[in-house]
Each structure stands twice: as C-alpha cells, then as structure tokens.
Amino acid sequence: MTTEPKLSAGAATPRWQADPILSVERLTMRFGGLVAVGDVSFDVGRGDITALIGPNGAGKTTVFNCVTGFYKPTEGRIVMRHGAGRQDETVRQLTDSGLRWKKEGDSGVFLLERMPDYEIASKARVARTFQNIRLFGGMTVLENLLVAQHNPLVVASGFTFGGILGLPSYRKSEREAIDKAVYWLERTQLVDRADDPAADLPYGAQRRLEIARAMCTDPHLLCLDEPAAGLNPRESADLNALLKFIRDEHKTSVLLIEHDMGVVMEISDHIIVLDYGVKISDGDAESVKTDPKVIAAYLGVEEEEDIDVPEVLEDVVETIGEVAVGSLQPDAKGENRGGDK
Amino acid sequence: MASPEASIPASVQKPMGAQGRAAAPGGARSGAGEGGLAGSLRDAALAAFLAGVLGFFFIGLRADIAPGGLDLRARWGAWIVSILVVFVGRLALNLFVFRTSKPVTKTIGARLTGLSDAVPGLGKWLTRALLVFALVLPFVVTTFFSSRDRQIIDLAILIMTYVMLGWGLNIVVGLAGLLDLGYVAFYAVGAYSFALLATHFEFIGFWTALPLAGLLAAMWGIILGFPVLRLRGDYLAIVTLAFGEIIRVVLLNWYEFTGGPNGISGIPKPTFFGLELSRGDDGMAAFFGFEYDPIQRFIYLYYIILLLALITNLVTIRLRKLPIGRAWEAMREDEIACRSLGINTRNTKLTAFAIGAMFGGFAGSFFATRQGFISPESFTFLESAIILAIVVLGGLGSQIGVVVAAVVMIGGMELLRNLDFLTYIFGPDFDPVRYRMLIFGLAMVFIMVWKPRGLVATREPSAVLKEKKRIGADMVAQGEGH
Numbered sequence A: 001m002t003t004e005p006k007l008s009a010g011a012a013t014p015r016w017q018a019d020p021i022l023s024v025e026r027l028t029m030r031f032g033g034l035v036a037v038g039d040v041s042f043d044v045g046r047g048d049i050t051a052l053i054g055p056n057g058a059g060k061t062t063v064f065n066c067v068t069g070f071y072k073p074t075e076g077r078i079v080m081r082h083g084a085g086r087q088d089e090t091v092r093q094l095t096d097s098g099l100r101w102k103k104e105g106d107s108g109v110f111l112l113e114r115m116p117d118y119e120i121a122s123k124a125r126v127a128r129t130f131q132n133i134r135l136f137g138g139m140t141v142l143e144n145l146l147v148a149q150h151n152p153l154v155v156a157s158g159f160t161f162g163g164i165l166g167l168p169s170y171r172k173s174e175r176e177a178i179d180k181a182v183y184w185l186e187r188t189q190l191v192d193r194a195d196d197p198a199a200d201l202p203y204g205a206q207r208r209l210e211i212a213r214a215m216c217t218d219p220h221l222l223c224l225d226e227p228a229a230g231l232n233p234r235e236s237a238d239l240n241a242l243l244k245f246i247r248d249e250h251k252t253s254v255l256l257i258e259h260d261m262g263v264v265m266e267i268s269d270h271i272i273v274l275d276y277g278v279k280i281s282d283g284d285a286e287s288v289k290t291d292p293k294v295i296a297a298y299l300g301v302e303e304e305e306d307i308d309v310p311e312v313l314e315d316v317v318e319t320i321g322e323v324a325v326g327s328l329q330p331d332a333k334g335e336n337r338g339g340d341k
Numbered sequence B: 001m002a003s004p005e006a007s008i009p010a011s012v013q014k015p016m017g018a019q020g021r022a023a024a025p026g027g028a029r030s031g032a033g034e035g036g037l038a039g040s041l042r043d044a045a046l047a048a049f050l051a052g053v054l055g056f057f058f059i060g061l062r063a064d065i066a067p068g069g070l071d072l073r074a075r076w077g078a079w080i081v082s083i084l085v086v087f088v089g090r091l092a093l094n095l096f097v098f099r100t101s102k103p104v105t106k107t108i109g110a111r112l113t114g115l116s117d118a119v120p121g122l123g124k125w126l127t128r129a130l131l132v133f134a135l136v137l138p139f140v141v142t143t144f145f146s147s148r149d150r151q152i153i154d155l156a157i158l159i160m161t162y163v164m165l166g167w168g169l170n171i172v173v174g175l176a177g178l179l180d181l182g183y184v185a186f187y188a189v190g191a192y193s194f195a196l197l198a199t200h201f202e203f204i205g206f207w208t209a210l211p212l213a214g215l216l217a218a219m220w221g222i223i224l225g226f227p228v229l230r231l232r233g234d235y236l237a238i239v240t241l242a243f244g245e246i247i248r249v250v251l252l253n254w255y256e257f258t259g260g261p262n263g264i265s266g267i268p269k270p271t272f273f274g275l276e277l278s279r280g281d282d283g284m285a286a287f288f289g290f291e292y293d294p295i296q297r298f299i300y301l302y303y304i305i306l307l308l309a310l311i312t313n314l315v316t317i318r319l320r321k322l323p324i325g326r327a328w329e330a331m332r333e334d335e336i337a338c339r340s341l342g343i344n345t346r347n348t349k350l351t352a353f354a355i356g357a358m359f360g361g362f363a364g365s366f367f368a369t370r371q372g373f374i375s376p377e378s379f380t381f382l383e384s385a386i387i388l389a390i391v392v393l394g395g396l397g398s399q400i401g402v403v404v405a406a407v408v409m410i411g412g413m414e415l416l417r418n419l420d421f422l423t424y425i426f427g428p429d430f431d432p433v434r435y436r437m438l439i440f441g442l443a444m445v446f447i448m449v450w451k452p453r454g455l456v457a458t459r460e461p462s463a464v465l466k467e468k469k470r471i472g473a474d475m476v477a478q479g480e481g482h
C-alpha cells in the first residue's frame, strides 16, 4: 500500500478521494442551539494516517463520536468501506434501501450513521480511543486486551455453553487470544505490566494500552483522540513509530485528533482542519501548513486578511509547528469539557 | 465454598497517575495535632452534653398509661448512665481512632491483611476446610449434638440457602455491577413456579420442576431486565426495587391463581430417585433396609441445597473466566469503553440478569419444597435487603466473602435469638430477642466502617500471563447504583 507515492503535487485526485475507507458527507451535529459540527465533509484514505486538527472546541471529538456511533448525527451520511474503491453504486443503493450495511466477501459498505456504536466496532470494524482515557482500571492489562477480543471469543466458547462445559476448542481460542494480546503488549512495551491492574499504569502507558486494546479488535480504521496528550517527547516519538507500524504492517488506516504539531506534521499523509465546527482546510501537510486560514485560526486572528505583510506570513508559516506545540500542548487540559462522551 | 480466592500473595497496590479511581477508604481523619487529651476530653464532654439534652425526654422521662391519664416517671439513673456511656465511648473513640496517628481500626485491619500475607495460600486452605466441613456437617451434628441436631441442620440449610442466593445475586451486583434491589422477585418466581407446577400436575416432582423453575425465573429476569437496561445509578436500583414489590403484590392479589395471602400448601417433598423419605414401606429407609429417622429428611435437604449452591459457585467461577464473565466485569468498569470494543452491552446485561435470576429461581424451588408451604409474606423487600447485605458485606464479586457474610449474618441473627446469658447481666426483664436487630445493625455498621469494600476486598484476575496478582478494591469500579 505504501509503495505508491503519496499524492504527488498536482496529481489529478489524491488517494483519499480515489480510495477512501471512510467518507464523512455533510455531517452536522447540533446540541440544542449550539452547532458543534456544521456541514463537514471529508474523506479518509485507505492506508493513510489522517489527522483531524483544530483549536480547542472546534468539534473534533464530536466528529469522532458521530463516526463511532456515540452520537447520532443531526444530519449527514458517514460511509465506511471495506475493500478497494469508492463503490459508489453500492453506497447509493444502500442509502435508498434503508438497510444499514451490505457485505459481500471481503468488500462491504456500512452506513455508520444508521448503526449503533457496538456494531460500528464489531461489524464496520472502526476502533477508537478516548480523549480522557477509558480503560477497565480494575482489570489487568492482559484482561483489558482479552475483553477487546470478546466477539470472536464468545463464538469460540459456543456462546458460553461450550465454555461452561470446558470444551478444548475454547481453550485453544483463548490461548490464541492471549498470544495476540502479548503481541500487542510487546509492540507497546507493556509485557512486563501484563498482570498489573490497568489503573496502576503511568499515564503514557495507559495511552499505549488503549491503543493496544483498540488494535486487538482487528480494526480496519483506528480512530485516536489525542493519543499524544500528556506524553513526554520520547514517548511521543515512540507513538509516531507505533502509528507508522500500525499503518505499514497492519494495513490499518488511522484517523487521529492531535494538538501536537510535531506528531501531526511528521506522520500524517493527510490533514483536515476544523474551526468552530467548520472545515477550513484539507490537504497534505505542506498545503495545510501554508494555508492562511489555518494560520489565522491557530493564531486567533479574526480574518485571514489581517496578515497581509508577506514577511510576517512567512515567519508564521515557519514557526507554526512550534507555536502550535507551545501554546496548544494540551498538558493541562485534563478531562476536556464534557465534549468527550 | 470451593472458590479459588486468595490463593495468591495479596499485593494491594495504590492507584497512581491520572486514573486514580474511588478515593482511598478511611475518610479524612482530623490530624493528631489537635491537642491530644485535652481536645479529646472537650469533644467527649460536648458529645455527652448533647446526649444529655437529647436523652432528657427520650430516656430521662417515661410516660405510662395510668388510670385517669398519663403517669410521668423520671428515670434519672438511666439518663446519667447513658450520658456516661456516650462520654466514655466518645473519649475512647477519640483517643484510639479519631485523634491518633495510628487508629486501632487500621492496625487491626493491617494485622488481618498481614495474616493472609504471611500464610500463603491461607485463602485456598480456608475454602477447602470450609468445603470439607460443609460436607461432613450432618454427621458431626448427628453424632455430637444429637439432642439439637434437627435445629442445627435446619439452620445450616437456611444459611446455605442464603449462600446460594448471595452467589446468584453476586453475578448481577458483584460482577456486572448492576445494583438489583428486587432479587427476591426471582426467588419468589422460582418458589411459586415449583409450587404451582407440583400442585397442579401429579407427575411433576421437585427434580423435574427444578429446571423449569430456573428457566421461568431466567425468563422473568430478562423481562424485568429489559425496561431497566437504559437506567443508570440510583434509578436502576429504585426500579428493580419496584419490580420486586410488584411481583409480591401480584402474588398477594391474584387470588385464583396463587391463593393470595393464604399461599400454597401441600408442596411435595423431594424424592430420592423416586423414593420418598418417609416411614412407609415404599420409603427410602425401607428400600435400603435401614432404620427410618425423621432427621434423614433434613440431612437430605441439606445435601440438596449444598449441591445446588456448589453448582452455582462452580458455574460462576467458570463464567468469570469466559468472555461473557469478562464482559460483565468490563461493563462494571466502563460501559462506554465496552461498546467501543463491539460488546453488545444490552445483551450482556440481560444475560447477567437472566443467569442471576435462574439461580434465584433454583433457590426458590428449594425453599418451596423445604417449607412445604409458601406465601407472599416470605418474599418481602427485607429478603432482598438481606441478600444484598450478604453480597456487599462479603465484598462485591467475592465468592468466599459471600459464604463468610452469610454465616455471620444468618447464623449471627439466629445466635442472637438465644442470648439467654444477657438476662443475667440486664436482669430477668431483659428480652434479647427485642434487641436482636439493633445489635445486628450495629455489627453491620462496624464491619462497613472497618472494611468499606466488604470482607474480601480484593479482586482476582480472570487471566494470568506470568504471575497472579490480586487487585486492590480501590482500583475496582463498583458499577451502577452504588
């Protein structure tokens, strides 16, 4: 997947439009009078790392919650695709039919706005992490990863009946589940803590465990809500490597919300910028970095025209990474403002 | 009984990092710096003064009905004694618990935890010893306490019934974290299912009705589970409480079907492979050619409930290590995270309700056959409260804790019935039965203050990679409604 070049400048259609795994179309989410997300459309390319950025309160987590079914969007369509291509014909048929998804062999189309959250995870295979970490604190690290493999294990346990009788086939599946858990624990440097309660881990390790847990569900699309929040620079670098590993070796597409511009600019194939619930920019790292609207949004300037001195603009473009890291590093943000369900 | 609890060195860790859950138990203690003895004395005096004011009317004066009106008598002796008791008690509490850097409650707690640390596998041996004891109990009783054997075995049956109920409710409350205040409803469904089946159909005996009663109770578990699925916290508790009452009121008023307040009598006794445990020629004793003794029936009942309880326990232990059990516990920890992992929390909750209810139904059938007579009076809210108290006291999710709590609560209550020696202290007028509930309540308050998360407050992981470590209660979530 990664062998082909990433969007050469001026190419006819970027990959995320040619082969999107997820399409968010005209998504609107209102809370009473507040429009948290207004008419936002974007595509997430298959095999890409896509970043969703924007200032605090821009509506990023709300978009996530709509994609993963925790909120029911007020308006809009969210299409998840397994198998290559846009499959436009199937999407249209499905939309008209009133059904929720259609699956044929390896390919399938899922209309996420119609599906409940647990089906989005189990059928459409979208996994997520949370801005304010949600682990099973009183269970061990290993148990956390086994819970993530619940659905295949339930089948293997003969819907519990076989398991109660102690059938050997279930024991074999459980061993395999543990092997898979150990695999992800090794990738996240958590094997030594496997038998410790999750609540006992340091913050950075909890963030990694949440990613490992999401990966144990074998997702096609992994949604990460601020995975680098509260990490030190070394942990941040490790996270970059982990995300690249997930993309390259597991062919899992990644959609992440991130404030740390170091992480975003280094690993993203595609960046979408939200501000006040509206998409203001969409493109690869280079084009987003130089987009005056983005700069204005991040510097809190009312109108992008305000920066009309070319030297200043250039200066800002150069330093936007540091500015963003410096002023938006969400260390002290803690628990968000209830936006994250 | 046979539970794998505590077979591992307890390493109780404290939470750190941003995820620190439930604040450490114990509450805030006013620092020792606040003037040792003088402060304690002043505080005790204040408490005594308050007791004096409050007790002036309640204790100091006594109104009796006398010819021609009320007769007011003063009881200054009792009043002064109560003030002194409050003073001394408060002073002792101040000196040893509230205002010292080493409260005795903590010391005792640490000693006990230290004990289980010092002897590895203590818990395992304790469970084994308890199991063996439960198995041989009838023989011990008939040989050594033959004068009161019937009474003792009856008590053992009662305790064992509550152990089973506790284990059943533990699935719903302890594992799935759904606070169910109406568990007695399923106990009632089980009892009435068996009673009605057995009295209407000749051919249905205890053993055929048992699975049917369990199934019916499970069905009701699902029916009652549906409406409460979306409820959280206190609302869940209140609605389950209401359901428990609804079932009882229906049983009370559906006269044609349930016999209303008169209940159902003539419920058959369990048979031994078709043989009745009676004196007749076709009885079991005659069949096997040994002397008939009424106590045999009690022993047989005892072994039936022991078997049922052990099945409940074994199934629960198995379930905990299966995906469904892990999903229950995960749901107790964080329901939203569960859904993000593709777990259908609705079905998971329903299975917890259904399986918990099924065991309640089994226990109900047993209750019906043991009593031979049932009426709605046996299924009041107090029963639910007692079962829940057993689970909470034992430590949510702990199997052995439930056993200990059931023995302490049910056995303790019976023991308090026979506190004749108290009459030597308080005079012949003293009726200990009247203070039973008071003493009982006090004991519960003390236990909960001393061990807020129950007697066995550590959780055992359901899967282990290298080394089994117990998880301290301060990290384990309690679920909805606690």
Ligand SMILES: Nc1ncnc2c1ncn2[C@@H]1O[C@H](COP(=O)(O)OP(=O)(O)OP(=O)(O)O)[C@@H](O)[C@H]1O
Binding pocket: A031, A034, A036, A054, A055, A056, A057, A058, A059, A060, A061, A062, A063, A131, A336, A337, A338, A339, A340
């Ligand atoms: N459940 C809700 N009810 C009402 N308002 C909400 C809800 N969730 C989010 N909002 C509002 O929607 C807006 C967008 O919030 P959201 O959490 O999506 O922002 P965000 O981009 O994730 O911000 P941050 O970077 O701080 O995480 C905010 O104004 C927030 O207060």
Ligand SMILES: [Mg+2]
Binding pocket: A060, A061, A062, A131, A336, A339, A340
């Ligand atoms: Mg957010």
